[in-house]
Amino acid sequence: MRKLNLSLFALAVIFAVSCGKKTPSGELVGVQERPRWNGINPFGMVYVPSGSTNLGQADQDFFNTNVQRTQTVSISGFYMDDTEITNNEYRQFVFWVRDSLAHAALGHFQESEDGTTELIDWEQEIDWEDETLADLNFAGADAFKGVTELDTRKFVYEWEWKDWQMAAHARGIKRSNIIHKEKTNVYPDTLCWIRDYTYSYNEPLTRNYFSHPAFDDYPVVGINWNQARAFCYWRTLLWNSFKAEDEPNSEEFRLPLESEWEWAARGGQELSMYPWGSYYTRNAKGCLLANFKPGRGNYPEDGGMHTVKADAYFPNEYGLYNMAGNVAEWTETAYQDNARNFVHDLNPDVKYDARPEDPEAFKRKVVRGGSWKDIGYYLQCGTRNWEFQDTSKSYIGFRTVLSFLGRSANDF
Numbered sequence: 460m461r462k463l464n465l466s467l468f469a470l471a472v473i474f475a476v477s478c479g480k481k482t483p484s485g486e487l488v489g490v491q492e493r494p495r496w497n498g499i500n501p502f503g504m505v506y507v508p509s510g511s512t513n514l515g516q517a518d519q520d521f522f523n524t525n526v527q528r529t530q531t532v533s534i535s536g537f538y539m540d541d542t543e544i545t546n547n548e549y550r551q552f553v554f555w556v557r558d559s560l561a562h563a564a565l566g567h568f569q570e571s572e573d574g575t576t577e578l579i580d581w582e583q584e585i586d587w588e589d590e591t592l593a594d595l596n597f598a599g600a601d602a603f604k605g606v607t608e609l610d611t612r613k614f615v616y617e618w619e620w621k622d623w624q625m626a627a628h629a630r631g632i633k634r635s636n637i638i639h640k641e642k643t644n645v646y647p648d649t650l651c652w653i654r655d656y657t658y659s660y661n662e663p664l665t666r667n668y669f670s671h672p673a674f675d676d677y678p679v680v681g682i683n684w685n686q687a688r689a690f691c692y693w694r695t696l697l698w699n700s701f702k703a704e705d706e707p708n709s710e711e712f713r714l715p716l717e718s719e720w721e722w723a724a725r726g727g728q729e730l731s732m733y734p735w736g737s738y739y740t741r742n743a744k745g746c747l748l749a750n751f752k753p754g755r756g757n758y759p760e761d762g763g764m765h766t767v768k769a770d771a772y773f774p775n776e777y778g779l780y781n782m783a784g785n786v787a788e789w790t791e792t793a794y795q796d797n798a799r800n801f802v803h804d805l806n807p808d809v810k811y812d813a814r815p816e817d818p819e820a821f822k823r824k825v826v827r828g829g830s831w832k833d834i835g836y837y838l839q840c841g842t843r844n845w846e847f848q849d850t851s852k853s854y855i856g857f858r859t860v861l862s863f864l865g866r867s868a869n870d871f
Contacts, residue, residue, distance in 0.1 A: 504540055505538065507539050510534060512725060516529070532806075533804065537715075538861040540858035541774065542781065544678065544857055545677060546669050546675055546679045557595075560614070562581070562583065568580055595613055612644060614644060616643050620638075621637050622638075622639060641689065647679060648851035651853045655854070684824045687857040714859065717790045717808065723777060723782065724828065726782075732841075740838065749784030750763045750772070750785045751784040751831060751837075766786060771785070782840075785831055787829055791808065791824075792810070793823065822847050823845040825844070
């Protein structure tokens with residue numbers, strides 16, 4: 460009887476262990492009950508499939524052979540905003556920063572579920588007449604006509620990023636050394652409309668372009684490279700804050716690589732000069748196909764005196780609007796004249812974290828697509844251009860991308 464009891468006990472232990480780990484017969488089946496991943500479909504973004512293409516000018520450009528030489532590369536699939544980020548979309552970011560500063564000043568906090576940190580209580584109302592918020596306003600001689608106005612110079616956002624290149628190449632480095640913390644003023648530089656042009660009356664655009672509802676659906680401008688990256692960080696936090704508890708994080712929103720941008724602009728048409736696929740900036744009826752500077756400066760001929768709505772004109776084959784003209788767009792990539800001579804042919808990119816003491820040439824970032832004030836040459840898919848990362852212009856905006864995880868059925 461004692462032997463029988465021991466045998467029954469041993470069987471019970473074996474059964475419990477096998478059920479608990481769910482590894483019947485000792486087979487290798489992997490960790491069970493992993494979070495399910497069915498992919499995502501972000502609002503306002505389109506999928507750009509994986510593929511291979513020739514980067515560079517469709518026609519030979521003898522004066523820029525070393526800068527824009529062709530290179531065959533392969534690009535992984537990703538999501539991309541179908542339009543440039545608009546004033547109203549970027550305003551959501553600005554208002555989030557504004558309101559977070561107000562909530563903090565008013566002491567609107569609540570404890571996290573584990574009781575270890577204090578979080579902003581977004582449910583509480585903000586009384587903008589409260590004297591506690593006076594520090595956020597222009598005061599004294601800075602007030603104009605006695606009107607209370609928020610001092611947008613104080614709209615500073617704190618964010619951080621990881622230096623994966625340093626992590627990969629520096630053995631034994633502390634994790635804290637690869638985490639970089641930044642403080643960025645997020646309000647667009649509206650004065651760029653005046654500063655960019657000499658002897659030109661653009662004050663109405665300075666006063667109204669970002670703030671007036673007439674321009675809500677126009678691309679945001681006056682954004683430097685760091686502000687665009689801060690927006691990407693915030694958008695990632697916003698996205699992850701509304702996902703289900705058991706849903707894994709997606710990749711982070713970011714600026715497109717230069718190679719990704721050109722691949723997306725071509726819309727699957729490998730040798731096309733422009734996103735619409737032809738060798739001309741006009742269609743068969745003589746209508747201009749993008750917002751740029753035609754001829755010798757007949758700006759309104761294409762339908763826009765300056766910028767136009769972000770979804771104006773026809774999209775390319777991937778469903779992307781204004782990949783040529785309207786506003787040029789920031790990319791993630793650092794500008795190197797001869798980059799095509801040394802970058803890899805798999806998702807090519809050049810990264811460099813420019814420091815304040817670095818030469819100005821090290822602070823150049825690639826911008827693509829041409830703008831409303833550029834001639835047709837800069838609208839070509841293969842034309843490269845650059846701007847300093849700490850510079851904001853009235854003709855440079857941005858759009859974001861999100862790397863696709865897994866292999867899409869659309870990838871061949």
